[in-house]
Amino acid sequence: MFRTRRLRRSEAIRRLVRETTLSVNDFVYPLFIEEGTNIETEIASMPGIMRFSLDKIAKELDEVVALKIPAVLLFGIPSAKDDEGTETWNENGIIQKAIRFIKQNYPDLYVITDVCFCEYTSHGHCGIIYENDVDNDATLVNIAKQVISHAKAGVDMVAPSGMMDGTIDMIRQSLDNSGFANLPIMAYSVKYASAFYGPFRDAADSAPTFGDRKTYQMDPSNREEGLRKATFDDEEGADILMVKPALSYLDIIRDLKNNFDRPIACYNVSGEYAMIKAAAEKGWIDGEKVMMESLLSMKRAGADIIITYFAKEAAKVLNK
Numbered sequence: 332m333f334r335t336r337r338l339r340r341s342e343a344i345r346r347l348v349r350e351t352t353l354s355v356n357d358f359v360y361p362l363f364i365e366e367g368t369n370i371e372t373e374i375a376s377m378p379g380i381m382r383f384s385l386d387k388i389a390k391e392l393d394e395v396v397a398l399k400i401p402a403v404l405l406f407g408i409p410s411a412k413d414d415e416g417t418e419t420w421n422e423n424g425i426i427q428k429a430i431r432f433i434k435q436n437y438p439d440l441y442v443i444t445d446v447c448f449c450e451y452t453s454h455g456h457c458g459i460i461y462e463n464d465v466d467n468d469a470t471l472v473n474i475a476k477q478v479i480s481h482a483k484a485g486v487d488m489v490a491p492s493g494m495m496d497g498t499i500d501m502i503r504q505s506l507d508n509s510g511f512a513n514l515p516i517m518a519y520s521v522k523y524a525s526a527f528y529g530p531f532r533d534a535a536d537s538a539p540t541f542g543d544r545k546t547y548q549m550d551p552s553n554r555e556e557g558l559r560k561a562t563f564d565d566e567e568g569a570d571i572l573m574v575k576p577a578l579s580y581l582d583i584i585r586d587l588k589n590n591f592d593r594p595i596a597c598y599n600v601s602g603e604y605a606m607i608k609a610a611a612e613k614g615w616i617d618g619e620k621v622m623m624e625s626l627l628s629m630k631r632a633g634a635d636i637i638i639t640y641f642a643k644e645a646a647k648v649l650n651k
């Protein structure tokens with residue numbers, strides 16, 4: 332008889348035949364940084380995750396470094412918004428100040444910035460509005476300005492999340508022409524118009540004031556289109572391809588892993604975090620075990636990098 336259970340009989344043999352393992356090296360920890368002073372506000376729908384002003388962030392960064400998490404992904408919450416999100420390329424904007432602060436005080440911590448406009452525009456959309464929709468090519472011009480200002484502030488990697496066509500080409504050319512040929516791009520390649528972003532939009536104050544993001548983010552029904560989009564980003568020169576969200580899109584992570592010779596990242600988004608936290612709080616699941624199992628499933632699906640609000644907690648489990 333075929334007996335698959337022989338290799339499951341003890342922890343030792345299970346360890347020997349284990350195919351996938353998580354490591355703290357896989358994690359990127361997102362940080363919300365708010366303009367102002369004396370701010371450390373917990374986000375109601377994301378227990379354990381805070382919005383910090385820069386003067387309050389050292390403790391958090393000390394912890395990230397002590398846990399050996401290699402990288403952070405920065406999101407800015409500005410004090411002023413306008414139609415175009417011009418604050419995104421202000422050299423004294425919150426993100427530019429944060430990059431300088433972190434690189435000065437934690438030079439070995441790898442700093443990635445989310446490149447978008449939704450936290451900075453008065454209408455909450457990811458670019459310039461023309462006739463009630465985001466204008467792709469006008470937005471690209473502003474993306475270049477934003478990226479160059481992050482680069483000048485000293486960022487290690489940029490991650491454009493707005494889903495405008497031609498973004499990677501525009502960023503690569505702008506960086507190369509401005510002396511930043513060595514700065515890599517992590518493309519939010521296959522980003523779906525997902526309801527799982529709900530808690531993030533509360534956290535970052537970035538919900539659209541009219542309509543939705545369906546004319547630029549992808550339809551959750553589509554898989555082939557994801558490959559097409561990733562192909563464009565790959566050919567335009569993205570260094571890392573990302574799938575977002577992660578848990579409901581594990582098939583897409585595997586598609587990218589099988590089809591591209593690039594590191595694959597996934598974004599374990601706010602709603603995925605909130606669901607586990609809420610169920611654990613009610614005592615309906617074992618929060619720690621479900622967290623580790625979900626992260627493992629992303630790795631098994633093919634993710635080389637996992638962006639997750641669980642990074643600190645999972646690192647503590649792994650370092651035990």
Ligand code: PBG
Pocket residue numbers: 445447448449457492493527528529530531532537599600601602
């Ligand atoms: C900005 C952006 C969003 C997220 C990351 N970057 C929100 C959105 O597209 O509406 C979501 C992250 C999360 O839910 O954790 N465009």
